[in-house]
Amino acid sequence: MAQKKKGKGEASNIAAQNRRARHDYLIEQTFEAGIALVGTEVKALRDGQASITESYAGGKEGELFLFNAHIPEYRSAGYTRHEARRPRKLLMHKREIARLLGAVQRQGMTLVPLSIYFNRRGLAKVNLALARGKHKADRRAAVKDRDWQRQKARLMRDKG
DSSP states (O other), X not given: OOOOOOOTTOOSEEEEEOTTHHXXXXXXXXXXXXXXXXXXXXXXXXXXXXXOTTOEEEEETTEEEEESOBOOOOTTOOSOOOOTTOOEEEEOOHHHHHHHHHHHHHHOOEEEEEEEEEOTTSOEEEEEEEXXXXXXXXXXXXXXXXXXXHHHHHHHHHHO
8 A cells, every 4th residue: 555645834854842831831822944054964854863842042233044053063063063053054944933923022022933843845843932931820721621531431421
């Protein structure tokens, strides 16, 4: 039987994920952005060594950059090495960049990377979220709601 083809927006190979983002932030909208990488960074990403838990995106001279993303040096690289935590340029249309940076400045929102993945064509992409920080009470309410949903599903499964 033939394999099912993946859709355009589906991630085929996730290199790094930020699992804390959905816990710490209210995700308003998500975007896909390309990322400008050096060859050794791509190889380190393919090995699955990257970490984006403390990273964020921000503007610098009218362009969008990914700050504090940790992509370690590739072990088998020769003399061409890269810095592990250097700012990496994100590739988006100018109008999208202007809209995102405006939302960050005016509304006090944050650009949080949710994941770095390789699409079907083998290009590295970043899944960015325009997010608002949660307060402690919001986090507690989310945990309480999740526990109730789990308990309700158990009750329905046992009785139904």
